[in-house]
Amino acid sequence: MEFTLTPEEEAFRKEVAAFLEKEVPQEYREKRLTFFDMSAQSDWIQVHRAMAEKLGAKGWISKHWPREYGGQDASPFHRLILREELTRYHSPGYDSIGAGIVAPALMLKGTEEQKKQHLPGIASGKVIWCETLSEPGHGSDLASIEVFAKEEPDCFVVNGQKIWTTNGHLADWNALVVRTDRNAEPNYRGITFFLLDMKTPGITVNPVINMAGHHDFNEVFFDDVRIPKENIVGGLNKGFYVVMSLLDYERTTDPVYAIADVYLNDLAEYARDNNLLDHIMNHRIAQLKTECEIARLFHYRVTWMQSRDMVPNTESAMSKMVSFELLQRVAEFGMELTGQYSQLAEDSARVPMYGRIPSCYLRSFGHSLEQGTSEIDKDVIAQRGLGLPRLR
Ligand SMILES: Cc1cc2nc3c(=O)[nH]c(=O)nc-3n(C[C@H](O)[C@H](O)[C@H](O)COP(=O)(O)OP(=O)(O)OC[C@H]3O[C@@H](n4cnc5c(N)ncnc54)[C@H](O)[C@@H]3O)c2cc1C
Numbered sequence: 001m002e003f004t005l006t007p008e009e010e011a012f013r014k015e016v017a018a019f020l021e022k023e024v025p026q027e028y029r030e031k032r033l034t035f036f037d038m039s040a041q042s043d044w045i046q047v048h049r050a051m052a053e054k055l056g057a058k059g060w061i062s063k064h065w066p067r068e069y070g071g072q073d074a075s076p077f078h079r080l081i082l083r084e085e086l087t088r089y090h091s092p093g094y095d096s097i098g099a100g101i102v103a104p105a106l107m108l109k110g111t112e113e114q115k116k117q118h119l120p121g122i123a124s125g126k127v128i129w130c131e132t133l134s135e136p137g138h139g140s141d142l143a144s145i146e147v148f149a150k151e152e153p154d155c156f157v158v159n160g161q162k163i164w165t166t167n168g169h170l171a172d173w174n175a176l177v178v179r180t181d182r183n184a185e186p187n188y189r190g191i192t193f194f195l196l197d198m199k200t201p202g203i204t205v206n207p208v209i210n211m212a213g214h215h216d217f218n219e220v221f222f223d224d225v226r227i228p229k230e231n232i233v234g235g236l237n238k239g240f241y242v243v244m245s246l247l248d249y250e251r252t253t254d255p256v257y258a259i260a261d262v263y264l265n266d267l268a269e270y271a272r273d274n275n276l277l278d279h280i281m282n283h284r285i286a287q288l289k290t291e292c293e294i295a296r297l298f299h300y301r302v303t304w305m306q307s308r309d310m311v312p313n314t315e316s317a318m319s320k321m322v323s324f325e326l327l328q329r330v331a332e333f334g335m336e337l338t339g340q341y342s343q344l345a346e347d348s349a350r351v352p353m354y355g356r357i358p359s360c361y362l363r364s365f366g367h368s369l370e371q372g373t374s375e376i377d378k379d380v381i382a383q384r385g386l387g388l389p390r391l392r
Contacts, residue, residue, distance in 0.1 A: 005077060012074075013081045016060065020089035023054060028090045031354045032266050034259050036327075036363050038092055040214045045170055049125075051093025055082070056125030061099050069107060069119050076306045080299070083255040087262055097167065098122045098129035100253030102175050105193075105246040109234040114195065118173070130171035130198070132162035132220055133243065139164070139369075140376050142177070142243060143188035147222065149178045155229060156180065156194070158202075158222040166370075168205045168218035171198050175246075176227075181237050193239030195231040202226070212362035248313055250371050251320035252302045257295035260327040263360065264288050267334050270353055276337060288330055295323040314385030317377040324367035325374060331364035 005013070025047055028038065038044055055061050063078045065071025086094055094100070103122045106115055121127035138145045147160030158178055168174070174196040184190025196203075202225040207215045234242040268285050271277050298319035302312040312319075334357045335342050346355030368374040382388040 005081070006075075009075065009077050009081060012063075012078055013085060016082055016085040017089070019054075019058070020085055020091055023051065024089045024091040028092075031090070031356065032262070033090045033356070034263055034360065035087060035092075035254060036259065036367075037212070037214075037356055037360055038090070039216055040212070040359065044092060048092035049128075051091055052095060052125030054125070055093050056123055059123075061094070061125055062103075062119070062123035065103070065107070065119070065123070069115060070123050076303050080255065080303050084258045087255055087258040090262075093125065095122070095125070095128055096253045097131050097171075097175070098127060098173075101131065101246050101250045102129050102173075104249045105175070105242055106233065108245055109193075109242045111230075111233075113230065114233060118195065121172075127172045128167060128170050129173050129175060130165050130168045131175040131177075131246075132165050132168070133177045134162060134164045136161060136163050136219075140373055143186070143191070143240065145177065145179055145191065147178045148182065149180050149192065149194070149227065151180065152226075155226045156192075156232075158194075158196075158225040158227060160222055162220045162222075163208070163217075165205070165218045165220045166216055168198075168220050169207060169215070174198050174220075177239050177243055180239075184237065188240040190237055191239040191243070192236055193233045193242040194227050195233060196225070196227055200225050200227070210363065210366065212359040214359070214363070245311070247372060248311060248316045251316040251377070252299060252312070255299065256320075256323035256327050256367075257292055257299050260295065260323065260330045261289075261292040263327070263334070264292060264330050266353065267330070267337055271337055274352075281337065284333060284336075288326070288333060291322075291326050291329070295319070295326050298322050314381050317372075317380040317385075320371060321368075321374045321377040321381075324371075328364040328367050331361045335361050 028047070033041065041047070059072060060082050062071045063074045064076045067073050083094060099122050103119060106118055122129070133142060135145050135147055147158065147162060149156035149158045158176070176194045176196045177191060178194065179190055180192040181190030202223040204221040204223070206219045208217050208219055209215055210217065264285065271281060302315050302319050305312040305315060338352045338357055341350060341352050342357040344351040344355070383390055
């Protein structure tokens with residue numbers, strides 16, 4: 001068993017770190033923004049796009065892809081290292097949905113034309129993606145989605161509403177999952193996965209503001225939206241299988257253990273600088289630090305499996321649940337540590353850590369819902385991992 005990165009991977013980490021040292025805006029580093037709260041910055045999308053294009057120009061977004069798709073055949077640990085360093089330098093620039101989810105799904109299930117059309121845009125960092133799976137009545141129970149695409153001779157025509165679409169207001173392209181057969185038995189055999197240009201007429205995107213006051217997700221309406229048949233991924237009525245493999249990637253695309261670790265380090269530093277430490281606080285920090293290390297090892301195991309062309313499934317569910325719930329506990333600890341001071345307005349002279357503590361805390365409630373809820377992760381682990389019966 002080997003617990004270290006290769007010399008080449010370590011060299012890549014140094015190269016990325018040296019680059020980010022120069023490129024990441026000072027304000028982002030000073031405020032120590034995390035992946036989940038930096039979109040609240042007024043210039044976030046400009047900074048994100050600029051960084052993404054620079055990472056794309058370096059070939060880093062696609063470095064771990066096969067050469068035939070424009071990559072460098074590097075190990076998936078390069079993706080992990082890139083994400084860890086972006087986290088450590090408080091930098092945007094990685095499109096979790098495009099690079100983290102759509103690209104691997106396309107490589108697995110896309111046609112050669114789809115790969116040629118979409119992979120270069122994702123690798124370049126110039127194209128932003130969203131995914132529309134969830135509906136107002138269907139989130140966890142994805143097999144029951146109702147938004148319908150009706151087949152016509154030359155295309156499919158979509159009508160209905162999706163919700164919780166992260167970056168729907170910014171995205172150029174959309175991974176859309178809809179029903180194409182209302183009579184399918186079982187119902188998941190009537191679902192199709194489409195690639196949809198967000199400039200297509202008939203799409204309306206409305207903001208949904210989260211309880212931290214930020215605009216990340218949206219509701220999306222489709223009124224007679226026409227999608228060419230060649231935009232189907234994985235075959236008509238076979239979209240559920242594409243989604244299942246996509247979720248295995250989605251659950252571990254973000255380095256949440258690293259986000260928790262960086263945030264915890266910042267809290268510990270703040271506590272030290274402001275004389276907030278006592279025996280109990282020290283132990284709380286030590287406990288959370290240990291959990292960050294556990295979550296990191298879960299994530300590394302998934303990445304190791306991917307490097308061996310194995311498909312992590314229960315391992316992804318475990319990793320996702322452990323790391324996102326950990327980040328919730330770290331965010332909660334931030335509130336406890338700073339007490340009443342965390343309640344001060346963002347522009348108050350005494351507010352700790354640029355007023356980010358309450359918004360990190362409020363944003364953290366979504367962590368056990370997004371990318372599949374913790375309860376669904378436990379279902380995956382119990383049923384697929386342990387062979388326990390499905391009790392519904
Ligand atoms: C920050 C954030 C970003 C998101 N971004 C996107 C996005 O970009 N695109 C997209 O399509 N969706 C997105 N979502 C939606 C997300 O995928 C759904 O919220 C999630 O799948 C849960 O669905 P739901 O909200 O309908 O809750 P429900 O499925 O109604 O679940 C409600 C509660 O019941 C529990 N529950 C449901 N089924 C079971 C079961 N079988 N066993 C035990 N408990 C169960 C759930 O765990 C949950 O606690 C996002 C959500 C969040 C919070």
